[in-house]
Amino acid sequence: MFKHLFKLIWNKKKQNFLLITEMLVSFLVLFAVFTLMMYYYNNYKKPMGFDYQDVWVINYNNSYQTKNVDSLDLYYETLRKTIKSLPRVKEITFVSGNIPFSSRTNESGLTFRGKHVQHLNNFTVEDHYEKVMNVTLLEGRWFNKEDVVSKNQHIIIDADLKEATFGKESAVGKLLGNDDDKNKFKVVGVIQTIKRNGDYLKAGPGMYFRTDTGSFRWLDKILVKVDHGADAAFEGKLYKTMANYMKNANVEIEHLVNKRTDANYFALVPMIILAIVSAFLVINVALGLFGVLWYNINKRRGEIGLRRAIGATGKSVAAQLVSESMILATLALIIGTFFAAQFPLLNVFDLPAIVYIEGILLSVLFVYLLVLICSLYPGKQAAAIYPAVALHEE
Amino acid sequence: MIRLQNIEKVYRTDTIETLALNSVSLDIAKGEFLSIMGPSGCGKSTLLNIMGLLDAPSKGDIRIDDQKTEGMNDKQLAAFRNKKLGFIFQSYHLINDLQVLDNVELPLLYRDTTAKQRRELAAEALEKVGLANRLKHFPTQLSGGQRQRVAIARAIVGRPEIILADEPTGNLDSAMGNEIMEILLNLNRNDGTTIVMVTHDENMAHKTHRLVRLFDGAQVQ
Numbered sequence: 301m302f303k304h305l306f307k308l309i310w311n312k313k314k315q316n317f318l319l320i321t322e323m324l325v326s327f328l329v330l331f332a333v334f335t336l337m338m339y340y341y342n343n344y345k346k347p348m349g350f351d352y353q354d355v356w357v358i359n360y361n362n363s364y365q366t367k368n369v370d371s372l373d374l375y376y377e378t379l380r381k382t383i384k385s386l387p388r389v390k391e392i393t394f395v396s397g398n399i400p401f402s403s404r405t406n407e408s409g410l411t412f413r414g415k416h417v418q419h420l421n422n423f424t425v426e427d428h429y430e431k432v433m434n435v436t437l438l439e440g441r442w443f444n445k446e447d448v449v450s451k452n453q454h455i456i457i458d459a460d461l462k463e464a465t466f467g468k469e470s471a472v473g474k475l476l477g478n479d480d481d482k483n484k485f486k487v488v489g490v491i492q493t494i495k496r497n498g499d500y501l502k503a504g505p506g507m508y509f510r511t512d513t514g515s516f517r518w519l520d521k522i523l524v525k526v527d528h529g530a531d532a533a534f535e536g537k538l539y540k541t542m543a544n545y546m547k548n549a550n551v552e553i554e555h556l557v558n559k560r561t562d563a564n565y566f567a568l569v570p571m572i573i574l575a576i577v578s579a580f581l582v583i584n585v586a587l588g589l590f591g592v593l594w595y596n597i598n599k600r601r602g603e604i605g606l607r608r609a610i611g612a613t614g615k616s617v618a619a620q621l622v623s624e625s626m627i628l629a630t631l632a633l634i635i636g637t638f639f640a641a642q643f644p645l646l647n648v649f650d651l652p653a654i655v656y657i658e659g660i661l662l663s664v665l666f667v668y669l670l671v672l673i674c675s676l677y678p679g680k681q682a683a684a685i686y687p688a689v690a691l692h693e694e
Numbered sequence: 695m696i697r698l699q700n701i702e703k704v705y706r707t708d709t710i711e712t713l714a715l716n717s718v719s720l721d722i723a724k725g726e727f728l729s730i731m732g733p734s735g736c737g738k739s740t741l742l743n744i745m746g747l748l749d750a751p752s753k754g755d756i757r758i759d760d761q762k763t764e765g766m767n768d769k770q771l772a773a774f775r776n777k778k779l780g781f782i783f784q785s786y787h788l789i790n791d792l793q794v795l796d797n798v799e800l801p802l803l804y805r806d807t808t809a810k811q812r813r814e815l816a817a818e819a820l821e822k823v824g825l826a827n828r829l830k831h832f833p834t835q836l837s838g839g840q841r842q843r844v845a846i847a848r849a850i851v852g853r854p855e856i857i858l859a860d861e862p863t864g865n866l867d868s869a870m871g872n873e874i875m876e877i878l879l880n881l882n883r884n885d886g887t888t889i890v891m892v893t894h895d896e897n898m899a900h901k902t903h904r905l906v907r908l909f910d911g912a913q914v915q
């Protein structure tokens with residue numbers, strides 16, 4: 301029977317070509333949507349890597365300029381003490397501008413053991429950063445005073461960078477750097493990658509450097525961990541303290557909670573638009589498919605009547621029509637999968653292969669389901685055709 | 695072979711009721727070649743459809759090969775049609791998207807057969823109707839007479855005991871018609887196939903064993 305259906309489909313290739321094209325296009329659109337969805341979902345499943353609750357960001361423009369490093373240090377250490385002495389402040393830390401959920405980046409590349417790591421985030425942080433952010437230490441330790449060394453500057457890396465460079469090996473105590481660099485960094489700790497781009501986007505890899513004398517010249521953000529009850533009144537107080545201290549500076553206070561919401565919003569909007577567009581497309585395709593199958597059945601009433609006369613049951617006629625649609629869907633999906641498979645094979649968008657595979661599987665399932673649903677009713681209708689009536693009509 | 699008793703068929707639409715058959719009783723013996731004649735609309739096709747289990751009578755009793763067909767479910771009816779009956783129609787009812795050989799194989803698809811058996815039996819049936827050299831043609835590439843011969847091959851490929859033919863020569867000129875008639879007569883004579891044929895052609899009807907005339911749904915002869 302299968303071979304018979306193939307012959308029937310093959311001999312009607314002109315009519316079926318259109319149907320297959322329609323299924324193919326919907327597969328490709330669904331593939332895009334599902335791949336993006338799975339990409340977001342896989343990122344969403346990963347832990348945040350830090351606490352954004354009750355962490356505030358103080359942005360200031362770095363206006364205090366002096367050649368003297370000691371007075372620079374004194375200026376900022378006094379600021380630190382002043383802020384820390386405020387009632388609701390638990391901990392504070394100066395940090396480079398590329399804080400979580402901000403659009404600022406500081407990226408470099410790295411070729412280690414012949415493997416190239418792209419988009420490597422460089423963070424400059426202090427010892428208190430760990431407490432303020434509550435990052436998750438996976439291996440080794442966080443920075444402390446022992447990290448003032450003259451050779452092999454100490455660094456902390458995130459899990460993504462560790463995975464990309466050392467794989468399953470332990471990284472702590474190892475040297476990391478470009479293969480042709482003589483003076484490599486020494487890894488003292490590995491932390492859980494922090495999702496700096498929000499819940500849905502890829503975050504790593506990242507490399508953390510400890511601040512040194514003179515860092516204050518260019519650092520322009522402070523992260524403050526506050527009490528859970530800290531309110532607008534306190535925010536005003538904090539602002540006043542900052543403004544008073546830095547006479548001519550622009551000071552702005554943000555909350556990481558809000559910044560996260562914004563970051564997620566910007567990730568989700570294109571996704572939602574794509575989903576709406578594809579939903580309309582899928583509805584269109586479904587109606588088209590339904591219409592074509594319905595039309596086919598009416599055009600084939602004679603054939604259906606004949607098949608009934610020579611021994612087909614109503615059920616087997618319905619099964620035949622549904623099977624024909626499913627074979628067409630299979631052909632469309634084989635072609636579609638061939639195209640879709642090029643994305644992971646050629647690594648078009650630098651997404652993990654598994655995301656594409658999940659995207660393909662979901663869209664295959666969806667198209668099959670769609671075709672099945674669209675052909676079940678016309679098939680049922682065909683089964684109900686009276687053979688005598690159908691034969692009489694022609 | 696076929697026994698009809700007091701068959702009545704009423705077609706009901708929203709507005710009208712048509713009595714297509716009015717108490718028709720008929721006994722057709724095994725190996726008989728029966729023809730049915732009558733004016734257009736008198737119920738010939740309806741009667742044939744009822745004999746072929748394509749339609750159920752409103753009243754009355756049908757026995758085929760001593761089997762009561764009333765109360766059979768869809769599956770049993772389909773199997774019965776497939777094994778016992780062969781149909782030939784005025785408009786051939788070939789599937790235009792299938793080659794001649796595949797068209798003839800069709801009834802065997804609904805049976806337990808291998809592809810090889812199907813091909814052999816279909817080729818054999820086509821040989822019988824003189825179309826052994828047209829296996830790979832599509833129906834649209836054949837003449838009317840050739841198409842009807844394909845339809846006959848399809849009707850006989852499953853070796854049914856009964857063939858029901860509804861105006862098999864109705865669309866053909868007399869030469870072609872005679873050819874088709876010759877094939878049917880041979881089937882009846884050589885294989886003992888019981889044949890019931892509806893026709894408008896007196897000459898054809900007279901070549902058969904028995905002639906039944908219908909008028910307004912009732913048997914008049």
Ligand SMILES: Nc1ncnc2c1ncn2[C@@H]1O[C@H](COP(=O)(O)OP(=O)(O)OP(=O)(O)O)[C@@H](O)[C@H]1O
Nearest residue numbers: 689705706712714733734735736737738739740741
């Ligand atoms: N499906 C149907 N619904 C309603 N009435 C029908 C139906 N099929 C047939 N009839 C009616 O039943 C009567 C007999 O029809 P049938 O087709 O059996 O005639 P026929 O003798 O085969 O005619 P012809 O020689 O023209 O083929 C006609 O009056 C017809 O209108």
Ligand SMILES: [Mg+2]
Nearest residue numbers: 738739740860
């Ligand atoms: Mg008729």
